[in-house]
Amino acid sequence: MPASPIRKLVPYAEAAKKKGIKVYHLNIGQPDIETPSAILDAVRKTDIKVLEYSHSAGNETYRRKLVNYYKRVGISVSYDQIIVTTGGSEAILFGFFCCFDPGDEVIIPEPFYANYNGFAVAAGVNVVPITSYIETGFSLPPIEEFEKLITSKTKAIVICNPNNPTGYLYSRDEMEALKRISLKYNLYLFSDEAYREFSYDGEYISAMHLQGLEQNVVLMDTISKRYSACGARLGAFVTKNKMVYDAAMKFAQARLSPPGLAQIMGEAAVDLPEHYFDEPKAEYMARRDLLVGRLNAMSGVFCPKPGGAFYAIARLPIDDSDKFCQWLLESFSYSDQTVMLAPATGFYGTSGLGKNEVRLAYVLNLESINAAMDCLERALQTYPHRVEKTHASSSLLS
Amino acid sequence: MPASPIRKLVPYAEAAKKKGIKVYHLNIGQPDIETPSAILDAVRKTDIKVLEYSHSAGNETYRRKLVNYYKRVGISVSYDQIIVTTGGSEAILFGFFCCFDPGDEVIIPEPFYANYNGFAVAAGVNVVPITSYIETGFSLPPIEEFEKLITSKTKAIVICNPNNPTGYLYSRDEMEALKRISLKYNLYLFSDEAYREFSYDGEYISAMHLQGLEQNVVLMDTISKRYSACGARLGAFVTKNKMVYDAAMKFAQARLSPPGLAQIMGEAAVDLPEHYFDEPKAEYMARRDLLVGRLNAMSGVFCPKPGGAFYAIARLPIDDSDKFCQWLLESFSYSDQTVMLAPATGFYGTSGLGKNEVRLAYVLNLESINAAMDCLERALQTYPHRVEKTHASSSLLS
Numbered sequence: 001m002p003a004s005p006i007r008k009l010v011p012y013a014e015a016a017k018k019k020g021i022k023v024y025h026l027n028i029g030q031p032d033i034e035t036p037s038a039i040l041d042a043v044r045k046t047d048i049k050v051l052e053y054s055h056s057a058g059n060e061t062y063r064r065k066l067v068n069y070y071k072r073v074g075i076s077v078s079y080d081q082i083i084v085t086t087g088g089s090e091a092i093l094f095g096f097f098c099c100f101d102p103g104d105e106v107i108i109p110e111p112f113y114a115n116y117n118g119f120a121v122a123a124g125v126n127v128v129p130i131t132s133y134i135e136t137g138f139s140l141p142p143i144e145e146f147e148k149l150i151t152s153k154t155k156a157i158v159i160c161n162p163n164n165p166t167g168y169l170y171s172r173d174e175m176e177a178l179k180r181i182s183l184k185y186n187l188y189l190f191s192d193e194a195y196r197e198f199s200y201d202g203e204y205i206s207a208m209h210l211q212g213l214e215q216n217v218v219l220m221d222t223i224s225k226r227y228s229a230c231g232a233r234l235g236a237f238v239t240k241n242k243m244v245y246d247a248a249m250k251f252a253q254a255r256l257s258p259p260g261l262a263q264i265m266g267e268a269a270v271d272l273p274e275h276y277f278d279e280p281k282a283e284y285m286a287r288r289d290l291l292v293g294r295l296n297a298m299s300g301v302f303c304p305k306p307g308g309a310f311y312a313i314a315r316l317p318i319d320d321s322d323k324f325c326q327w328l329l330e331s332f333s334y335s336d337q338t339v340m341l342a343p344a345t346g347f348y349g350t351s352g353l354g355k356n357e358v359r360l361a362y363v364l365n366l367e368s369i370n371a372a373m374d375c376l377e378r379a380l381q382t383y384p385h386r387v388e389k390t391h392a393s394s395s396l397l398s
Numbered sequence: 399m400p401a402s403p404i405r406k407l408v409p410y411a412e413a414a415k416k417k418g419i420k421v422y423h424l425n426i427g428q429p430d431i432e433t434p435s436a437i438l439d440a441v442r443k444t445d446i447k448v449l450e451y452s453h454s455a456g457n458e459t460y461r462r463k464l465v466n467y468y469k470r471v472g473i474s475v476s477y478d479q480i481i482v483t484t485g486g487s488e489a490i491l492f493g494f495f496c497c498f499d500p501g502d503e504v505i506i507p508e509p510f511y512a513n514y515n516g517f518a519v520a521a522g523v524n525v526v527p528i529t530s531y532i533e534t535g536f537s538l539p540p541i542e543e544f545e546k547l548i549t550s551k552t553k554a555i556v557i558c559n560p561n562n563p564t565g566y567l568y569s570r571d572e573m574e575a576l577k578r579i580s581l582k583y584n585l586y587l588f589s590d591e592a593y594r595e596f597s598y599d600g601e602y603i604s605a606m607h608l609q610g611l612e613q614n615v616v617l618m619d620t621i622s623k624r625y626s627a628c629g630a631r632l633g634a635f636v637t638k639n640k641m642v643y644d645a646a647m648k649f650a651q652a653r654l655s656p657p658g659l660a661q662i663m664g665e666a667a668v669d670l671p672e673h674y675f676d677e678p679k680a681e682y683m684a685r686r687d688l689l690v691g692r693l694n695a696m697s698g699v700f701c702p703k704p705g706g707a708f709y710a711i712a713r714l715p716i717d718d719s720d721k722f723c724q725w726l727l728e729s730f731s732y733s734d735q736t737v738m739l740a741p742a743t744g745f746y747g748t749s750g751l752g753k754n755e756v757r758l759a760y761v762l763n764l765e766s767i768n769a770a771m772d773c774l775e776r777a778l779q780t781y782p783h784r785v786e787k788t789h790a791s792s793s794l795l796s
Contacts, residue, residue: 001496001648007454028451035449043659044442051433051629051663053426056405086484086631089653097520098399102500118652122495124522231449231658233484250399254516255487260629261441261659265449 001121006114006342012329013340021333024364024372027325027340029164029310031363033228033280042268043261051260056252058084058236062263065270066236072274073196075208075219075238083237083248084258084266088194088222089115091237095218096123098247099188105153106190109141111313111347111354113164113192128154129349134315134357137304138166140174143181156188157181162195162204165347165359166313167288167306175205179213188244189213192220195309197277200285202307214240223262225310227269228280232262284310287362287369294373295360298380300388303360310362313344319385321345321358332379339372339379356387399519404512404740410727411738419731422762422770425723425738427562429708429761431626431678440666441659449658454650456482456634460661463668464634470672471594473606473617473636481635481646482656482664486592486620487513489635493616494521496645497586503551504588507539509711509745509752511562511590526552527747532713532755535702536564538572541579554586555579560593560602563745563757564711565686565704573603577611586642587611590618593707595675598683600705612638621660623708625667626678630660682708685760685767692771693758696778698786708760711742717783719743719756730777737770737777754785 006027013023057063063079070077085091092115100106102124108116110129120127128149132138146157157178162169170178182189191207207217222235239245288305292312295303300317318324321343328338342361344354362369380386404425411421455461461477468475483489490513498504500522506514508527518525526547530536544555555576560567568576580587589605605615620633635650637643686703690710693701698715716722719741726736740759742752760767778784 001645001652007651030450032448034447040444040446040449044444046438046442048438049432050430051438051627052428053628086657087654093653102522115652115654118648122520122649122652124500229449230451231655233655233657247399250516251520253405254399254513254520255491256485256513257629257631259484259631259657259660261663262657265659 001118006346009325009329009340012326016329016333016338020336022337023329024337024339024368024375026360026362026364026372027342029225029361029363030230031225031228031310032365033283035229036227036269036272036276038272039227039229039265039268043264046261046264054257054260054263056257057082057249058258059263062267065267069270070238073206075206077208077238077240081238081240081245083245083252084263085235085237086258087224087233088192088220088235090258091220091222091235092116092119092192093122094237094248094251095190095220096120096125097251098244099218100125100155103153104155105151106156106158107146107149107154108158108349110349111138111165111344112158112349113160114346116158117349126153127349131350131353132166132168134302134304134313137306138163138168138313140170140177143177146181150185154185154187156190158190158192159207160192160194161207162199162306162308164195164309165311165342165344167309167311169199169202169307170205171202172205175207175210179210182213182216187216188218189216190218190220194222194225197226198281198284198310199308200281200288204308208238216241218244223266223269229265232265233259234262234266284362287366288312290366291360291362291369291373294370294377298377300380312360312362313357314360315357316380317386317388318356318380318383319387320355323385324383325358327383328379332382334375334378337371337375339375399516404744407723407727407738410724414727414731414736418734420735421727422735422737422766422773424758424760424762424770425740427623427708427759427761428628429623429626430763431681433627434625434667434670434674436670437625437627437663437666441662444659444662452655452658452661454655455480455647456656457661460665463665467668468636471604473604475606475636475638479636479638479643481643481650482661483633483635484656485622485631486590486618486633488656489618489620489633490514490517490590491520492635492646492649493588493618494518494523495649496642497616498523498553501551502553503549504554504556505544505547505552506556506747508747509536509563509742510556510747511558512744514556515747524551525747529748529751530564530566532700532702532711535704536561536566536711538568538575541575544579548583552583552585554588556588556590557605558590558592559605560597560704560706561709562593562707563709563740563742565707565709567597567600567705568603569600570603573605573608577608580611580614585614586616587614588616588618592620592623595624596679596682596708597706598679598686602706606636614639616642621664621667627663630663631657632660632664682760685764686710688764689758689760689767689771692768692775696775698778710758710760711755712758713755714778715784715786716754716778716781717785718753721783722781723756725781726777730780732773732776735769735773737773
């Protein structure tokens with residue numbers, strides 16, 4: 001079981017804070033956007049007397065509400081195709097456990113959400129990474145590259161759309177290509193769509209929108225990012241494949257039920273006005289534009305503009321992103337401030353990749369992002385192991 | 399992955415209710431005791447603006463509170479020996495994943511909590527059952543019997559104390575015997591102590607009380623039963639073994655954090671007055687005495703008096719407990735009422751055992767228990783496949 005690549009830097013951040021240094025946390029997808037008061041109020045007003053187990057698939061009232069929510073984003077499902085989970089994490093875990101046998105392989109475009117690795121290890125599944133590149137903004141690798149990796153053990157392709165950690169939003173053509181290869185090789189398409197509301201440029205295409213692929217798709221979802229409610233731990237496992245659903249229900253029954261208070265929040269969330277997302281979405285777009293603009297204005301830095309989610313990956317003129325991110329916390333400060341970033345190495349399955357890349361989560365307000373970028377700009381000027389772009393792995397650009 | 403043995407009867411219960419029959423649910427450990435209003439009020443009063451991820455091990459404030467709670471029950475641990483989990487279920491899952499490799503064996507006295515099976519399957523671990531018998535009230539099997547089952551693959555003994563499903567409360571001698579064998583063969587002792595507050599006859603001995611066994615013990619805990627808050631999904635994984643703790647933390651980090659609102663409840667629960675448990679404990683004892691008395695007064699029925707928890711296993715003069723429990727829901731009613739029980743077969747790892755036993759959870763009030771026992775008494779008189787005691791597997795009594 002690998003240690004969380006982001007969380008292993010936490011002790012250095014804690015030490016920096018003890019020294020009186022303010023740390024801007026761009027390292028983790030914990031937004032500062034307020035959880036809508038209406039959904040917290042639903043919990044505050046609850047008159048339950050006994051906080052009972054819910055149905056293992058989640059309260060039927062909540063699942064029926066979710067059907068309405070999905071309809072609004074063009075996904076047609078029934079309440080008995082939904083299992084309410086403890087965060088998106090548990091939806092991923094259920095998917096890995098119920099669709100795969102130990103030794104099976106799943107293909108995942110890298111860089112990818114690091115915890116897929118953890119759940120794959122738990123399920124005894126081998127992750128086969130397929131590299132996407134910063135030069136193309138981390139677009140989907142060519143389908144021929146996928147085909148080269150498919151073996152008799154390959155059971156699924158896993159995507160995250162819009163993508164964490166790259167922010168890439170898959171196009172209709174890319175999604176159709178994934179559909180064709182999934183059908184051709186009879187693969188599951190696991191689609192983690194935690195960030196669907198935060199699609200900025202181009203159209204958001206759900207795996208559930210792909211006609212003819214219904215029996216192959218497993219949707220992994222969560223309210224964590226949608227309503228800035230990461231701590232609720234409320235997600236969903238959605239599939240039209242009845243065998244997969246029934247298998248996942250056995251795991252759901254073994255853990256009894258998803259969190260009860262969070263389900264009250266989840267129900268209230270579906271009743272939020274449709275325009276609720278306008279404000280956080282505009283805020284994230286402004287942050288993205290500021291962050292990407294600041295990064296690309298720095299000497300030797302390249303950051304493609306992400307089309308969704310609230311992450312960006314930047315290439316920096318550095319020797320080693322793990323060392324650099326640690327150095328930022330341990331040895332650097334600027335006006336008693338520094339910035340915490342996630343080394344991109346933890347998001348690659350292929351060893352050695354991501355050494356000159358970092359992930360930035362634009363989860364802080366514009367002022368903080370500006371201050372964090374001031375720190376990063378200064379840090380890159382003073383970092384003792386700066387490597388000029390021409391020396392870095394920029395061969396693909398030349 | 400096995401289907402939940404209790405939940406598979408649910409459709410029959412739903413059908414009975416649709417016919418207008420009142421079903422007394424003695425089949426599941428969902429108490430009717432009210433969740434203390436003080437702990438629900440803590441959530442109602444929360445002024446959080448952003449429901450953030452907590453620390454993967456749970457909020458430090460909550461873990462420090464838990465240290466005080468454990469001190470009150472004679473368990474000395476520090477806050478960094480506790481991982482807050484999503485229910486006791488996740489604590490079990492963490493334990494199975496971080497202490498075992500696929501193919502390893504764990505010895506569990508049967509009948510045992512059925513979901514251990516599910517988590518064992520998920521972790522690729524083989525459960526080796528060791529039979530305890532209704533004639534002895536389901537006391538711990540002789541240690542020599544354990545020794546016969548130990549192989550090079552054996553990594554742990556798992557107990558639940560007080561026991562679900564038997565209600566048995568292990569004695570000091572039995573706990574000391576478990577300590578000796580765990581040390582002798584270098585086994586983990588996993589102790590599920592979800593029901594510790596409900597110990598009625600004799601002294602509650604935690605695995606954490608066993609001096610010299612500190613490095614072997616993994617405590618699996620939950621607030622579900624303690625505060626009648628099953629739906630909160632809040633538990634704890636506790637160990638003084640740092641390697642085990644660190645391994646479990648990797649799983650904890652992969653799923654990010656335990657439920658946030660439930661942790662607010664959990665903190666408030668530690669502040670409940672010490673006498674809080676007096677009332678529910680007295681209530682459960684009264685229910686137990688009524689239930690066991692009624693059962694043993696029925697012709698052909700035997701039910702040992704459980705020393706803790708809120709379960710009892712009874713032997714009935716029936717051919718097959720699965721068929722009987724289904725028949726109770728499908729074909730029987732008495733004054734438009736019936737009772738739902740859990741067939742004991744689902745709690746045995748050894749095929750064929752438990753066919754004339756059922757588990758009863760005394761989670762309903764005295765009036766309901768009386769009405770449920772009226773139903774059961776009448777049902778046993780009319781059940782077409784009644785088997786007289788002398789014909790049943792009572793050889794051990796003769």
